[in-house]
Every structure is written in C-alpha cells, then in structure tokens.
Amino acid sequence: MSKTQVIKAECKECGNADELEVDAGKLGRYMLREALVQQMFPSLSAPERELVMGYRSGYYLCNSCWQTVLGDDDTDTEVSSV
Ligand SMILES: [Zn+2]
DSSP states (O other): OOOEEEEEEEBTTTOOEEEEEEEHHHHHHHHTTSSOHHHHOTTSOHHHHHHHHHHHHSOBOOHHHHHHHTTOOOOOSOOOOO
C-alpha cells in the first residue's frame, strides 16, 4: 500500500495552477534530494515531471508557457493571436 499526495504548482507566466497526484513516499525522497525526478517517477510525462520539479523549487511553468519560453518554432500548434 502506498499513500498518495496531491501536489500543486502555479505557473509563473500565466498563473495557471496544475495539480498532480503522486506517491507520497517517492515525493518525500525526491523532496529530500535523495533521487532524481526521473528515478522516482519514470512513468510521468515530461510536463508532469516539470510540475513535480516546480513543486520543489517553487518555480513552475506550465506546458504551454514552456513552449513559449523555449521559443518553439513548430507551427503545428494553433496560435490564437487574431
Ligand atoms: Zn503558464
């Protein structure tokens, strides 16, 4: 049996808050810097790992803002700038 914990991080760019339910024991080890996020949560997607890392560091960017910050040149995402 493993307990879970809901973590929440707020995007520094747009203020959007994301939540994720993770294993509390693994989160504790990660928070104590005993292991890397990919070692504790190998099944999470990249945006979900960002949330876990943002939860610990206090700095979080949501998935869409990451793409803005990284200057993604791909034009396959819809841009509603009209
Ligand atoms: Zn954002």
